[in-house]
Amino acid sequence: MGITETVGESSAKKTRRRAPTTIQSLDADILCIIFSFLDLFDLVHCTVVCNSWHAVIKKLKLLQSSCRKMHQLGSTSLEQPHEIDVEDFAMKHHKMALLRGRIGIERWEAHSHRFSQCRMKKGLLLTGVGDKVMRLWSLNSYKCMEEYSLPDAASLIDFDFDESKIVGLVGTRISIWRRSGQRSIFPSREGTIPKGLCMRYIDPEAVVGCEDGTARVFDMYSKTCSQIIRTHGGPITCLSLSDNQLFLSGSSLGRVTVSDPLLDQPVATLKSTITAGGIQTICFNQGSNLAYSGTTAGYVSCWDLRKMRQLWENRVSPNVVYSIQQLRSDTSVMVAGGIDGVLRVIDQKSGRVLSSCIMDDKVSTVVRRQTQVVVEKRRGKRVSQDVEIDKIERKIRPQISCVAMGMKKVVTAHNGKFISVWKFNHS
Numbered sequence: 001m002g003i004t005e006t007v008g009e010s011s012a013k014k015t016r017r018r019a020p021t022t023i024q025s026l027d028a029d030i031l032c033i034i035f036s037f038l039d040l041f042d043l044v045h046c047t048v049v050c051n052s053w054h055a056v057i058k059k060l061k062l063l064q065s066s067c068r069k070m071h072q073l074g075s076t077s078l079e080q081p082h083e084i085d086v087e088d089f090a091m092k093h094h095k096m097a098l099l100r101g102r103i104g105i106e107r108w109e110a111h112s113h114r115f116s117q118c119r120m121k122k123g124l125l126l127t128g129v130g131d132k133v134m135r136l137w138s139l140n141s142y143k144c145m146e147e148y149s150l151p152d153a154a155s156l157i158d159f160d161f162d163e164s165k166i167v168g169l170v171g172t173r174i175s176i177w178r179r180s181g182q183r184s185i186f187p188s189r190e191g192t193i194p195k196g197l198c199m200r201y202i203d204p205e206a207v208v209g210c211e212d213g214t215a216r217v218f219d220m221y222s223k224t225c226s227q228i229i230r231t232h233g234g235p236i237t238c239l240s241l242s243d244n245q246l247f248l249s250g251s252s253l254g255r256v257t258v259s260d261p262l263l264d265q266p267v268a269t270l271k272s273t274i275t276a277g278g279i280q281t282i283c284f285n286q287g288s289n290l291a292y293s294g295t296t297a298g299y300v301s302c303w304d305l306r307k308m309r310q311l312w313e314n315r316v317s318p319n320v321v322y323s324i325q326q327l328r329s330d331t332s333v334m335v336a337g338g339i340d341g342v343l344r345v346i347d348q349k350s351g352r353v354l355s356s357c358i359m360d361d362k363v364s365t366v367v368r369r370q371t372q373v374v375v376e377k378r379r380g381k382r383v384s385q386d387v388e389i390d391k392i393e394r395k396i397r398p399q400i401s402c403v404a405m406g407m408k409k410v411v412t413a414h415n416g417k418f419i420s421v422w423k424f425n426h427s
Helices: 002-018 028-035 040-048 052-060 060-072 074-081 085-098
Strands: 104-111 118-123 124-128 133-138 144-149 154-161 165-170 173-178 183-186 196-202 205-210 216-220 225-228 236-241 249-252 254-257 268-271 279-285 289-294 300-302 309-315 321-325 333-338 343-347 355-357 364-369 373-383 404-405 410-414 418-426
Touching: 028 052, 040 052, 040 085, 085 333, 085 355, 085 418, 118 154, 118 410, 124 154, 133 154, 133 165, 144 268, 154 196, 165 196, 165 343, 196 236, 205 236, 216 236, 254 279, 254 289, 279 321, 289 321, 289 333, 300 321, 321 404, 333 404
Parallel strands: 236 279
Antiparallel strands: 104 373, 104 418, 118 124, 124 133, 133 144, 154 165, 165 173, 173 183, 196 205, 205 216, 216 225, 236 249, 249 254, 254 268, 279 289, 289 300, 300 309, 321 333, 333 343, 343 355, 355 373, 364 373, 404 410, 410 418
Protein backbone atom coordinates (compact mmCIF):
# COMPACT_ATOMS: atom_id res chain seq x y z
CA MET A 1 0.00 0.00 0.00
CA GLY A 2 2.84 2.37 0.87
CA ILE A 3 4.34 1.87 -2.59
CA THR A 4 1.00 2.47 -4.26
CA GLU A 5 0.53 5.76 -2.41
CA THR A 6 4.03 6.88 -3.33
CA VAL A 7 3.43 6.18 -7.00
CA GLY A 8 0.07 7.99 -6.86
CA GLU A 9 1.62 11.00 -5.18
CA SER A 10 4.43 11.02 -7.76
CA SER A 11 1.91 10.84 -10.63
CA ALA A 12 -0.09 13.73 -9.15
CA LYS A 13 3.05 15.83 -8.88
CA LYS A 14 3.93 15.10 -12.51
CA THR A 15 0.39 16.11 -13.53
CA ARG A 16 0.73 19.34 -11.59
CA ARG A 17 4.10 20.04 -13.19
CA ARG A 18 2.64 19.53 -16.66
CA ALA A 19 -0.11 22.11 -16.09
CA PRO A 20 0.53 24.96 -18.59
CA THR A 21 1.46 28.44 -17.42
CA THR A 22 -0.89 31.02 -18.91
CA ILE A 23 -0.17 34.66 -19.67
CA GLN A 24 -2.55 35.63 -16.86
CA SER A 25 -0.15 34.13 -14.30
CA LEU A 26 2.56 36.71 -15.13
CA ASP A 27 2.71 39.64 -12.73
CA ALA A 28 2.97 43.31 -13.75
CA ASP A 29 6.75 43.47 -13.33
CA ILE A 30 7.35 40.58 -15.73
CA LEU A 31 4.87 42.02 -18.22
CA CYS A 32 6.66 45.36 -18.04
CA ILE A 33 9.99 43.71 -18.88
CA ILE A 34 8.41 41.90 -21.84
CA PHE A 35 6.64 45.03 -23.10
CA SER A 36 9.82 47.09 -22.88
CA PHE A 37 11.27 45.08 -25.79
CA LEU A 38 8.38 45.96 -28.12
CA ASP A 39 8.35 48.81 -30.57
CA LEU A 40 5.73 51.52 -30.36
CA PHE A 41 3.24 50.09 -32.80
CA ASP A 42 3.30 46.59 -31.26
CA LEU A 43 2.82 48.24 -27.88
CA VAL A 44 -0.29 50.00 -29.15
CA HIS A 45 -1.61 46.61 -30.30
CA CYS A 46 -1.02 45.19 -26.82
CA THR A 47 -3.15 47.88 -25.15
CA VAL A 48 -6.28 46.48 -26.81
CA VAL A 49 -5.63 42.79 -26.02
CA CYS A 50 -7.16 42.88 -22.52
CA ASN A 51 -7.84 45.22 -19.61
CA SER A 52 -4.92 43.98 -17.52
CA TRP A 53 -2.36 44.66 -20.27
CA HIS A 54 -3.89 48.06 -20.95
CA ALA A 55 -3.64 48.90 -17.22
CA VAL A 56 0.04 47.86 -17.02
CA ILE A 57 1.02 49.85 -20.10
CA LYS A 58 -0.96 52.90 -18.96
CA LYS A 59 0.30 52.85 -15.36
CA LEU A 60 3.96 52.58 -16.34
CA LYS A 61 3.62 55.16 -19.15
CA LEU A 62 5.24 52.76 -21.63
CA LEU A 63 3.56 54.42 -24.59
CA GLN A 64 4.89 57.83 -23.64
CA SER A 65 8.36 56.39 -23.12
CA SER A 66 8.28 54.69 -26.49
CA CYS A 67 7.02 57.88 -28.11
CA ARG A 68 10.03 59.76 -26.77
CA LYS A 69 12.39 57.21 -28.26
CA MET A 70 10.75 57.35 -31.67
CA HIS A 71 10.15 61.11 -31.67
CA GLN A 72 6.57 60.60 -32.74
CA LEU A 73 5.08 63.35 -30.57
CA GLY A 74 5.84 67.06 -30.29
CA SER A 75 7.97 68.61 -27.55
CA THR A 76 4.98 69.76 -25.46
CA SER A 77 3.59 66.26 -25.30
CA LEU A 78 6.98 64.86 -24.43
CA GLU A 79 7.48 67.21 -21.49
CA GLN A 80 3.96 66.69 -20.14
CA PRO A 81 2.77 63.22 -21.14
CA HIS A 82 -0.99 63.09 -21.62
CA GLU A 83 -3.44 60.28 -22.23
CA ILE A 84 -2.79 58.88 -25.71
CA ASP A 85 -5.72 58.20 -28.02
CA VAL A 86 -4.60 54.74 -29.09
CA GLU A 87 -6.88 54.51 -32.12
CA ASP A 88 -5.94 57.98 -33.39
CA PHE A 89 -2.27 57.24 -32.86
CA ALA A 90 -2.53 53.92 -34.71
CA MET A 91 -4.25 55.58 -37.69
CA LYS A 92 -1.55 58.26 -37.90
CA HIS A 93 1.17 55.62 -37.85
CA HIS A 94 -0.71 53.62 -40.48
CA LYS A 95 -0.89 56.69 -42.72
CA MET A 96 2.81 57.48 -42.32
CA ALA A 97 3.70 53.90 -43.20
CA LEU A 98 1.63 54.05 -46.40
CA LEU A 99 3.17 57.37 -47.43
CA ARG A 100 6.80 57.00 -46.37
CA GLY A 101 7.45 53.42 -45.30
CA ARG A 102 9.65 50.87 -47.00
CA ILE A 103 7.54 48.52 -49.13
CA GLY A 104 8.00 44.77 -49.04
CA ILE A 105 5.83 42.57 -51.25
CA GLU A 106 5.21 38.84 -50.76
CA ARG A 107 3.40 36.92 -53.51
CA TRP A 108 2.32 33.32 -53.84
CA GLU A 109 0.23 31.20 -56.18
CA ALA A 110 -3.15 31.05 -54.44
CA HIS A 111 -5.08 29.20 -57.18
CA SER A 112 -4.33 26.93 -60.12
CA HIS A 113 -6.65 29.04 -62.28
CA ARG A 114 -7.16 32.77 -62.62
CA PHE A 115 -9.14 34.53 -59.87
CA SER A 116 -10.03 38.18 -59.42
CA GLN A 117 -11.37 38.86 -55.91
CA CYS A 118 -10.13 38.87 -52.31
CA ARG A 119 -11.63 39.78 -48.92
CA MET A 120 -9.67 40.28 -45.70
CA LYS A 121 -10.90 40.15 -42.10
CA LYS A 122 -9.06 39.62 -38.80
CA GLY A 123 -5.90 38.09 -40.23
CA LEU A 124 -7.75 35.85 -42.69
CA LEU A 125 -7.93 36.23 -46.47
CA LEU A 126 -10.58 34.71 -48.72
CA THR A 127 -9.83 34.44 -52.45
CA GLY A 128 -11.92 33.40 -55.44
CA VAL A 129 -14.08 34.28 -58.51
CA GLY A 130 -12.78 32.68 -61.70
CA ASP A 131 -11.67 29.40 -60.16
CA LYS A 132 -13.98 26.55 -59.10
CA VAL A 133 -12.97 26.93 -55.46
CA MET A 134 -12.61 29.62 -52.82
CA ARG A 135 -9.67 29.44 -50.45
CA LEU A 136 -9.28 30.82 -46.95
CA TRP A 137 -5.70 31.81 -46.04
CA SER A 138 -3.86 32.77 -42.88
CA LEU A 139 -1.99 36.03 -43.47
CA ASN A 140 0.53 35.08 -40.79
CA SER A 141 1.69 31.76 -42.23
CA TYR A 142 0.20 31.91 -45.77
CA LYS A 143 -1.32 28.54 -45.01
CA CYS A 144 -4.52 27.55 -46.79
CA MET A 145 -6.91 26.98 -43.87
CA GLU A 146 -9.97 25.83 -45.81
CA GLU A 147 -11.13 25.24 -49.37
CA TYR A 148 -14.73 25.66 -50.49
CA SER A 149 -15.92 24.03 -53.72
CA LEU A 150 -18.65 25.53 -55.89
CA PRO A 151 -21.86 23.59 -56.46
CA ASP A 152 -22.33 21.92 -59.84
CA ALA A 153 -21.05 23.90 -62.84
CA ALA A 154 -22.24 27.31 -61.62
CA SER A 155 -19.85 30.27 -61.63
CA LEU A 156 -18.98 32.28 -58.52
CA ILE A 157 -19.82 35.93 -59.13
CA ASP A 158 -19.13 37.56 -55.76
CA PHE A 159 -18.61 36.60 -52.11
CA ASP A 160 -18.11 37.84 -48.55
CA PHE A 161 -17.48 36.21 -45.18
CA ASP A 162 -17.56 36.61 -41.40
CA GLU A 163 -16.36 34.58 -38.41
CA SER A 164 -18.78 31.68 -38.97
CA LYS A 165 -19.66 31.50 -42.67
CA ILE A 166 -18.93 32.37 -46.28
CA VAL A 167 -21.73 33.80 -48.40
CA GLY A 168 -21.41 33.61 -52.18
CA LEU A 169 -23.46 34.62 -55.21
CA VAL A 170 -23.32 31.51 -57.41
CA GLY A 171 -25.11 31.81 -60.71
CA THR A 172 -28.53 33.20 -59.78
CA ARG A 173 -28.55 31.67 -56.30
CA ILE A 174 -26.96 32.37 -52.94
CA SER A 175 -24.79 29.73 -51.33
CA ILE A 176 -23.76 29.63 -47.67
CA TRP A 177 -20.72 27.66 -46.55
CA ARG A 178 -20.41 27.15 -42.80
CA ARG A 179 -16.87 27.17 -41.50
CA SER A 180 -17.67 23.68 -40.23
CA GLY A 181 -18.03 22.51 -43.84
CA GLN A 182 -21.83 22.39 -44.26
CA ARG A 183 -23.30 24.11 -47.32
CA SER A 184 -26.79 25.33 -48.20
CA ILE A 185 -28.06 27.06 -51.31
CA PHE A 186 -31.21 29.03 -52.16
CA PRO A 187 -33.51 29.65 -54.00
CA SER A 188 -33.88 25.95 -54.71
CA ARG A 189 -33.99 26.38 -58.50
CA GLU A 190 -31.58 28.22 -60.81
CA GLY A 191 -33.02 31.21 -62.69
CA THR A 192 -35.73 32.20 -60.18
CA ILE A 193 -34.10 35.63 -59.77
CA PRO A 194 -32.53 37.84 -62.49
CA LYS A 195 -28.84 37.60 -63.21
CA GLY A 196 -26.82 39.00 -60.30
CA LEU A 197 -23.66 41.02 -60.95
CA CYS A 198 -22.50 41.79 -57.39
CA MET A 199 -23.29 40.98 -53.77
CA ARG A 200 -22.52 42.30 -50.30
CA TYR A 201 -23.34 40.74 -46.95
CA ILE A 202 -23.73 41.97 -43.37
CA ASP A 203 -25.43 39.51 -41.05
CA PRO A 204 -28.35 38.79 -41.28
CA GLU A 205 -28.86 40.14 -44.80
CA ALA A 206 -27.24 39.82 -48.22
CA VAL A 207 -27.96 42.33 -51.00
CA VAL A 208 -27.64 41.27 -54.64
CA GLY A 209 -27.28 43.84 -57.42
CA CYS A 210 -28.94 42.58 -60.60
CA GLU A 211 -28.58 43.14 -64.30
CA ASP A 212 -32.14 44.52 -64.52
CA GLY A 213 -31.32 47.43 -62.16
CA THR A 214 -32.97 45.94 -59.07
CA ALA A 215 -31.37 45.26 -55.70
CA ARG A 216 -32.70 42.17 -53.97
CA VAL A 217 -32.42 41.81 -50.20
CA PHE A 218 -32.17 38.26 -48.85
CA ASP A 219 -32.60 37.15 -45.24
CA MET A 220 -29.92 34.58 -44.42
CA TYR A 221 -32.00 32.78 -41.82
CA SER A 222 -35.37 32.46 -43.53
CA LYS A 223 -33.58 32.09 -46.90
CA THR A 224 -36.12 34.28 -48.63
CA CYS A 225 -36.06 37.48 -50.65
CA SER A 226 -37.45 40.09 -48.24
CA GLN A 227 -37.34 43.16 -50.49
CA ILE A 228 -36.90 44.16 -54.14
CA ILE A 229 -35.82 47.76 -54.79
CA ARG A 230 -35.49 49.27 -58.26
CA THR A 231 -32.41 51.44 -57.84
CA HIS A 232 -31.20 52.03 -61.40
CA GLY A 233 -32.33 52.04 -65.00
CA GLY A 234 -29.29 49.96 -65.94
CA PRO A 235 -27.22 47.10 -64.48
CA ILE A 236 -25.97 47.40 -60.87
CA THR A 237 -22.21 46.93 -60.97
CA CYS A 238 -21.19 47.35 -57.31
CA LEU A 239 -22.57 47.58 -53.76
CA SER A 240 -21.52 48.75 -50.32
CA LEU A 241 -23.42 48.18 -47.05
CA SER A 242 -23.45 50.30 -43.89
CA ASP A 243 -24.03 49.26 -40.29
CA ASN A 244 -27.24 51.34 -40.10
CA GLN A 245 -28.88 49.20 -42.83
CA LEU A 246 -28.47 51.70 -45.66
CA PHE A 247 -26.77 50.39 -48.78
CA LEU A 248 -25.19 52.10 -51.76
CA SER A 249 -25.27 50.83 -55.31
CA GLY A 250 -23.43 51.96 -58.42
CA SER A 251 -24.51 51.41 -62.00
CA SER A 252 -23.02 51.23 -65.46
CA LEU A 253 -24.86 54.52 -66.15
CA GLY A 254 -22.56 56.41 -63.77
CA ARG A 255 -24.94 57.02 -60.85
CA VAL A 256 -24.88 56.04 -57.18
CA THR A 257 -28.09 55.46 -55.21
CA VAL A 258 -28.63 55.29 -51.46
CA SER A 259 -31.33 52.81 -50.42
CA ASP A 260 -33.05 51.54 -47.27
CA PRO A 261 -34.13 47.86 -47.23
CA LEU A 262 -37.34 48.91 -45.45
CA LEU A 263 -38.40 51.08 -48.40
CA ASP A 264 -39.24 50.05 -51.93
CA GLN A 265 -37.40 52.93 -53.62
CA PRO A 266 -34.02 54.68 -53.21
CA VAL A 267 -33.58 57.34 -50.54
CA ALA A 268 -31.37 59.46 -52.80
CA THR A 269 -29.60 59.44 -56.15
CA LEU A 270 -26.06 60.88 -56.30
CA LYS A 271 -24.96 62.22 -59.66
CA SER A 272 -21.45 63.02 -60.81
CA THR A 273 -20.59 66.57 -61.84
CA ILE A 274 -18.51 65.08 -64.65
CA THR A 275 -19.49 62.47 -67.22
CA ALA A 276 -16.96 60.02 -65.82
CA GLY A 277 -17.96 56.56 -67.04
CA GLY A 278 -19.78 53.76 -65.27
CA ILE A 279 -19.37 53.12 -61.54
CA GLN A 280 -16.96 50.21 -61.09
CA THR A 281 -16.45 50.15 -57.31
CA ILE A 282 -17.91 51.81 -54.24
CA CYS A 283 -17.10 51.87 -50.51
CA PHE A 284 -18.55 53.56 -47.44
CA ASN A 285 -16.63 55.00 -44.46
CA GLN A 286 -18.62 54.50 -41.24
CA GLY A 287 -16.43 56.93 -39.30
CA SER A 288 -16.98 59.94 -41.56
CA ASN A 289 -20.28 59.07 -43.31
CA LEU A 290 -18.55 59.59 -46.64
CA ALA A 291 -18.97 57.34 -49.68
CA TYR A 292 -16.35 56.86 -52.39
CA SER A 293 -16.73 55.50 -55.90
CA GLY A 294 -14.33 54.61 -58.72
CA THR A 295 -15.25 54.67 -62.40
CA THR A 296 -14.33 53.04 -65.68
CA ALA A 297 -12.76 56.36 -66.76
CA GLY A 298 -10.33 56.51 -63.80
CA TYR A 299 -12.23 58.99 -61.62
CA VAL A 300 -12.72 58.70 -57.85
CA SER A 301 -15.57 60.68 -56.29
CA CYS A 302 -16.60 61.46 -52.70
CA TRP A 303 -20.12 62.11 -51.37
CA ASP A 304 -21.25 63.30 -47.94
CA LEU A 305 -24.23 61.09 -47.07
CA ARG A 306 -25.43 63.45 -44.34
CA LYS A 307 -26.06 66.19 -46.92
CA MET A 308 -26.37 63.89 -49.95
CA ARG A 309 -23.98 65.99 -52.01
CA GLN A 310 -20.68 65.52 -53.78
CA LEU A 311 -17.55 66.89 -52.07
CA TRP A 312 -14.93 66.22 -54.74
CA GLU A 313 -14.17 64.30 -57.91
CA ASN A 314 -10.67 63.63 -59.19
CA ARG A 315 -9.16 61.60 -61.99
CA VAL A 316 -6.57 59.47 -60.22
CA SER A 317 -5.81 57.09 -63.11
CA PRO A 318 -5.88 57.24 -66.91
CA ASN A 319 -7.73 53.91 -66.93
CA VAL A 320 -10.46 52.06 -65.05
CA VAL A 321 -10.36 51.96 -61.24
CA TYR A 322 -11.41 48.45 -60.21
CA SER A 323 -11.27 48.69 -56.42
CA ILE A 324 -10.97 51.23 -53.58
CA GLN A 325 -10.70 50.50 -49.85
CA GLN A 326 -9.92 52.14 -46.53
CA LEU A 327 -9.60 50.91 -42.96
CA ARG A 328 -12.88 51.04 -41.08
CA SER A 329 -11.57 53.51 -38.49
CA ASP A 330 -9.41 55.60 -40.82
CA THR A 331 -10.72 58.92 -42.14
CA SER A 332 -7.44 60.10 -43.67
CA VAL A 333 -6.32 57.86 -46.56
CA MET A 334 -7.56 55.08 -48.80
CA VAL A 335 -6.03 52.94 -51.55
CA ALA A 336 -7.11 52.37 -55.14
CA GLY A 337 -6.09 49.82 -57.74
CA GLY A 338 -6.98 49.36 -61.38
CA ILE A 339 -6.06 48.16 -64.80
CA ASP A 340 -2.73 50.05 -64.95
CA GLY A 341 -1.33 48.05 -62.00
CA VAL A 342 -0.44 51.07 -59.85
CA LEU A 343 -1.42 51.00 -56.17
CA ARG A 344 -2.37 54.57 -55.24
CA VAL A 345 -2.73 56.10 -51.79
CA ILE A 346 -5.40 58.81 -51.89
CA ASP A 347 -6.34 61.58 -49.44
CA GLN A 348 -9.94 60.95 -48.36
CA LYS A 349 -10.63 64.65 -47.78
CA SER A 350 -9.40 66.05 -51.11
CA GLY A 351 -9.00 63.15 -53.55
CA ARG A 352 -5.36 64.03 -54.11
CA VAL A 353 -3.02 61.13 -54.93
CA LEU A 354 -0.43 61.12 -52.15
CA SER A 355 1.69 58.17 -53.29
CA SER A 356 1.84 55.76 -56.26
CA CYS A 357 3.45 52.34 -55.82
CA ILE A 358 4.51 49.53 -58.16
CA MET A 359 6.50 46.31 -57.80
CA ASP A 360 10.23 46.10 -58.33
CA ASP A 361 11.37 43.60 -60.95
CA LYS A 362 13.90 41.87 -58.69
CA VAL A 363 12.59 38.63 -57.17
CA SER A 364 13.98 36.37 -54.45
CA THR A 365 12.09 33.10 -53.92
CA VAL A 366 11.78 31.34 -50.55
CA VAL A 367 9.89 28.29 -49.32
CA ARG A 368 7.94 28.48 -46.08
CA ARG A 369 8.79 25.12 -44.53
CA GLN A 370 5.63 24.70 -42.46
CA THR A 371 3.24 25.25 -45.36
CA GLN A 372 5.45 24.48 -48.38
CA VAL A 373 4.08 27.60 -50.04
CA VAL A 374 6.57 29.11 -52.48
CA VAL A 375 6.69 32.84 -51.77
CA GLU A 376 8.13 35.46 -54.10
CA LYS A 377 9.68 38.35 -52.23
CA ARG A 378 9.98 41.71 -53.94
CA ARG A 379 10.42 45.30 -52.99
CA GLY A 380 7.88 47.92 -53.87
CA LYS A 381 8.87 51.31 -55.15
CA ARG A 382 7.18 54.68 -55.37
CA VAL A 383 6.86 56.52 -58.67
CA SER A 384 6.38 60.24 -59.19
CA GLN A 385 2.98 61.60 -60.17
CA ASP A 386 4.18 62.91 -63.53
CA VAL A 387 5.72 59.63 -64.71
CA GLU A 388 4.23 58.08 -67.87
CA ILE A 389 2.77 54.83 -66.59
CA ASP A 390 2.60 53.23 -70.04
CA LYS A 391 6.40 53.39 -70.28
CA ILE A 392 6.80 51.20 -67.20
CA GLU A 393 7.14 47.47 -67.95
CA ARG A 394 3.84 45.67 -67.70
CA LYS A 395 5.30 42.68 -65.83
CA ILE A 396 6.03 44.81 -62.74
CA ARG A 397 2.58 46.36 -62.70
CA PRO A 398 0.04 43.55 -63.26
CA GLN A 399 -3.50 44.88 -63.24
CA ILE A 400 -5.05 45.16 -59.78
CA SER A 401 -8.53 43.66 -59.91
CA CYS A 402 -9.23 43.93 -56.17
CA VAL A 403 -7.69 45.45 -53.04
CA ALA A 404 -8.19 44.55 -49.37
CA MET A 405 -6.74 46.76 -46.67
CA GLY A 406 -5.25 45.98 -43.26
CA MET A 407 -3.12 47.86 -40.76
CA LYS A 408 0.04 48.91 -42.65
CA LYS A 409 -0.65 46.31 -45.34
CA VAL A 410 -2.63 45.97 -48.57
CA VAL A 411 -3.58 42.73 -50.30
CA THR A 412 -4.08 42.79 -54.07
CA ALA A 413 -5.55 40.30 -56.55
CA HIS A 414 -4.50 40.59 -60.19
CA ASN A 415 -6.94 38.50 -62.23
CA GLY A 416 -4.21 35.89 -62.35
CA LYS A 417 -3.05 32.99 -60.15
CA PHE A 418 -1.07 35.08 -57.64
CA ILE A 419 -2.06 37.05 -54.56
CA SER A 420 0.20 39.88 -53.33
CA VAL A 421 0.66 41.25 -49.82
CA TRP A 422 2.16 44.77 -49.67
CA LYS A 423 3.72 45.51 -46.28
CA PHE A 424 4.56 49.10 -45.41
CA ASN A 425 7.18 49.45 -42.68
CA HIS A 426 7.72 52.92 -41.18
CA SER A 427 10.14 53.01 -38.23
